[in-house]
Amino acid sequence: MSRHVLFVAMLLLASCMPPPPPPAPLEQVDMQVEAMNYRSDEELRSPAGDIVLPLPEGWTVLPSAQRLAEGTIGVALDSLGTMAAILQRVPPSDAIVAALSQRDMRALARACFDRRLQRTGNTVRLSAAFRLSARDSLRFGTYTFTEHNADSSQLSFTYVAVIPTVEGSVYELAVSPLDLALDRRADNRRLDSIFQFLLRIVRVQ
Numbered sequence: 001m002s003r004h005v006l007f008v009a010m011l012l013l014a015s016c017m018p019p020p021p022p023p024a025p026l027e028q029v030d031m032q033v034e035a036m037n038y039r040s041d042e043e044l045r046s047p048a049g050d051i052v053l054p055l056p057e058g059w060t061v062l063p064s065a066q067r068l069a070e071g072t073i074g075v076a077l078d079s080l081g082t083m084a085a086i087l088q089r090v091p092p093s094d095a096i097v098a099a100l101s102q103r104d105m106r107a108l109a110r111a112c113f114d115r116r117l118q119r120t121g122n123t124v125r126l127s128a129a130f131r132l133s134a135r136d137s138l139r140f141g142t143y144t145f146t147e148h149n150a151d152s153s154q155l156s157f158t159y160v161a162v163i164p165t166v167e168g169s170v171y172e173l174a175v176s177p178l179d180l181a182l183d184r185r186a187d188n189r190r191l192d193s194i195f196q197f198l199l200r201i202v203r204v205q
Contacts, residue, residue, distance in 0.1 A: 026142040044087040050165040058193035082186040090170040109141030159195035
């Protein structure tokens with residue numbers, strides 16, 4: 001086969017190949033959300049110290065004696081008892097290791113959501129596409145889900161950020177609604193605002 005014929009064949013083959021997927025859109029953390037004070041003496045901190053979440057004024061940390069899910073570093077409640085911030089370490093799996101090796105934050109978020117599905121018996125539903133988000137040089141994945149609750153007619157979202165550290169650990173930072181008081185309930189706009197604020201102040205190494 002001549003070089004000319006081979007070149008034409010390669011061009012034809014290339015023209016039949018599907019175009020590469022577009023790069024994932026990058027969402028910046030909203031830095032214009034409501035300004036809040038936070039306390040330097042109240043925080044959720046991983047044992048390794050590679051992620052630290054200062055808490056907004058008025059929030060309290062649940063005592064460590066409380067029964068918490070495996071890997072949970074801590075849970076904090078707002079002053080009204082309408083929402084909680086949960087910081088949890090995610091154990092590695094094949095899908096998580098693969099996503100980390102490719103630095104694919106959307107795949108990392110998908111792997112963590114799949115793990116959540118397995119742990120909850122498929123009682124949660126994804127509410128939005130997996131997203132790639134950023135704050136300064138920090139890159140992480142985010143997702144939002146709802147949980148089936150037969151006692152409530154309202155649809156409340158839980159907002160989750162999947163954050164990798166330099167050392168290769170993976171953490172989930174979630175903001176979730178609570179139903180501790182029948183006359184008080186955080187709406188989704190408020191939940192999202194607090195979530196964005198926590199993403200502004202969380203410290204990651």
